[in-house]
Amino acid sequence: MVTISRIRTEKVPFWASIRVKILLAFFVVVGVSFLVAATNLTGLVSNYLTEQRTREDTQAAENLAGVFGPMMQTADSAALNNRLRESAEGLNGRLLLLDTDGKVQFDSFNALCGQRLPLPEVLRVLMLDETSAYGMHQPGGETVERMSGESGAEYVAYGAHELLGPRGRNGVLLYVSRIQGMVDSLNAVSSQLNTVFIVIAVAALILALFLSRLLTTPIVNLSRTMRKMGKGDLSVRVPEKGSGELRQLAENYNTMAAQLENLDRSRNQFVSNASHELKTPLATMKILLETMMYQPDMPGEVREEFMADMNHEIDRLTGIITDLLTLTRMDNKSDALKMEEIDLSGLTEETVRLLTPAARKRGQRLESSVAPDLRIRGDRTKLNQVLYNLIDNAMKYTQDGGEIHVSLEEKNDQAIWRVRDNGVGIPPEDQEHIFDRFYRVDKARSRETGGTGLGLSIVRQLVGMHQGQVYVESEPGKGSCFVVELPRNGKGAGAV
Ligand SMILES: Nc1ncnc2c1ncn2[C@@H]1O[C@H](COP(=O)(O)OP(=O)(O)OP(=O)(O)O)[C@@H](O)[C@H]1O
Ligand SMILES: [Mg+2]
Known part of the structure; x- marks a missing residue:
């Protein structure tokens, strides 16, 4: 028994629709890949800029240490101070010279002389015996302004380098470098990337909306049509668009x-x-x-x-x-064929013999020419019915005293039945319909003869089940010939 479940008529909620899934997938793919690309790019630019700045500042500190190291003891302080200021202005930074205790001796800003400067870079050179040290810091606006003289800046960098006199190390040179400009340009790059990201994300969203609509419209149409069909309207069709x-x-x-x-x-x-x-x-x-x-x-x-x-x-x-x-029964395929080896010659002769008295009663001559010993694989009862229906028709639609001839022969590994009569014949326009159920050429006449128009449709179905075919050659007024071709080694549909 077939149970029919109810067709779902309610609309799919938007969040559960395939459109949202496509949209999300698109967005995630585009979004994640761009985010990864943008992060990598910002990292690359930032690394490049800081490394370059570190190299430049360290190099500058080293060069200056080479100049001021020997001058610490020999030159007079006024000249050294002037030189220091000039160099600091050239670098747009601040230069300080500290003694080995970390106390400021000379300052290009002339502000911190005599004070100790316990900066990490200075300590690394003095305490850890490193030749030079460099570090970028974000100590807050006030400290930056105090150290580099740059107002409104957040970042500053310290480059320390040991000072060597004729008797070895005699202090540390501290270069206070203004790096806010570099940080600003880095921020500009990342904010530009963010803008591009937002633009691309919006574009992706619009594209995804468009694409998902393109993809889901046929599915939505199909679903709508199915819903209508489920309600019983079998005439609805889906538009065949796209590719x-x-x-x-x-x-x-x-x-x-x-x-x-x-x-x-x-x-x-x-x-x-x-x-x-x-x-x-x-x-x-x-x-x-x-x-x-x-x-x-x-x-x-x-x-x-x-x-x-x-x-x-x-x-x-x-x-x-x-x-x-x-x-x-044949429609439901419940009437399976019982395939066996059968003697078709014997079956034909027997059927003709059985129907001869009926033909004789009407003065008709029923003759046969049967190839001997023709055997095929098939269902005996069903093939018998095929021949019976054809001879029955030939007798019914042939006038009293007419002639009916039944032949069986073999050709191309096929058994061929021909049932020929010289009866009323079938008009050409009816020939293609006579195998349809309930079709009769002359309704009044065949009812008189007891026909319902089912005999030939049964014949066609049975022959089809044997993988064979049946057709008619006929001329009105002259007679008809029904031909049945059956494969000798037929597998048969639904064979047991
Ligand atoms: N040998 C024939 N000569 C002329 N007309 C035929 C012949 N065989 C069939 N027909 C025409 O084809 C129609 C369909 O035949 P079919 O055997 O299906 O039905 P039927 O003979 O009318 O009724 P049933 O066989 O169901 O008792 C017939 O009504 C008849 O008009
Ligand atoms: Mg019939």
Whole structure:
């Protein structure tokens, strides 16, 4: 039993939609990669600038130490002071000369003379015996202004270098370097990168919005169409736009929907045809029965005739129902073929022999020419029914005294049946329809002969199950020839 679960009709919340997922993915990929790139770039620039500045400042301190070291003892203080000031102005910084105790002896700003300056760089040279030391600091605006004379700055750098006189080390040169400019340009680079990042992120967001819309529109359309179909409207289709897999999805869906619609239509038609066919014999029987009920004094022979007619209608009803059951069973694939090796020559001769008395009754000549010992793999009962239905038709649609010829031969590893008659024939425009269910060329006439239009559709289905084919060649007024081709080693659909 098939259970049909309810189609979901509520809209997907925005946060759970595929659009948001695409958007997020896009944003994360673009965002993270740019963030990594920007951080790396800022780090690179900052390293480059600080290293270069360190090298320059250390070099300057070394050069100056080479000049002022020997001068510490020999030159007079006024000359040394002048020289120191000139050099400091040239560097746009401050120069101090400290003795080995760390006390300032000379200062280009002339402010800290006699004071101790326990700066880490000075201590490293004096206490740890390093030749030179350099460090950048952020000691706060006040200290920076006091040390470098630069107002509004946050950063300052100290470069210390030992001073060597003729009798060895005689102090430390301290170069106070203004590095706020460098820090400012570094900040400018990173703020520019931030701006670029924001611009790119916004652009990515807009692009992602656009792209996600492009990607999700077909899916949303498909879902909407499915919802409508789920409510019973089988005529809706998805627009087949775009390209690639999504277009293919839409096309495949539409093909499936068309097939479903077709199936639905033919099923409805089948049901209405079947009910109509069943109604006719019932109506006839009701009339016969009512006539008998309301005419109790009906002559005995008329009553008997009525009863015979009713019996005939009951046979007809049974026949229709048997045919309908056969067809539905085949539709549901529950009627699997019982494949076995069968003697088709024997089967053909037997069927012809069985039907000969009926043909003889109508003065028809039923003849056969059967290739001997033709064996095939197939379902005996079903193949028997195929031949029976074809000969039955040939007899039904051929006038009394007509001729019917049945032949069996082998060609290209196929068994071929031909059932030929010289009966009424089939107009060309009807030939393609006679295998459809309930299709009859001449409705009034075939009802007279008891036909429902199911015989040939059963034939086509059974032959198809044997991987064979059936077709007709016919000329109205001259007769028809039905040809069945069956592969000799047929695998058979649903074989057991
Ligand atoms: N040998 C034939 N000669 C002329 N017309 C034929 C022949 N065989 C079939 N037909 C036409 O094809 C129609 C369909 O045949 P089919 O066997 O399916 O139905 P039927 O014979 O009318 O009824 P059923 O076989 O279900 O009792 C027939 O009604 C008839 O008009
Ligand atoms: Mg028939």
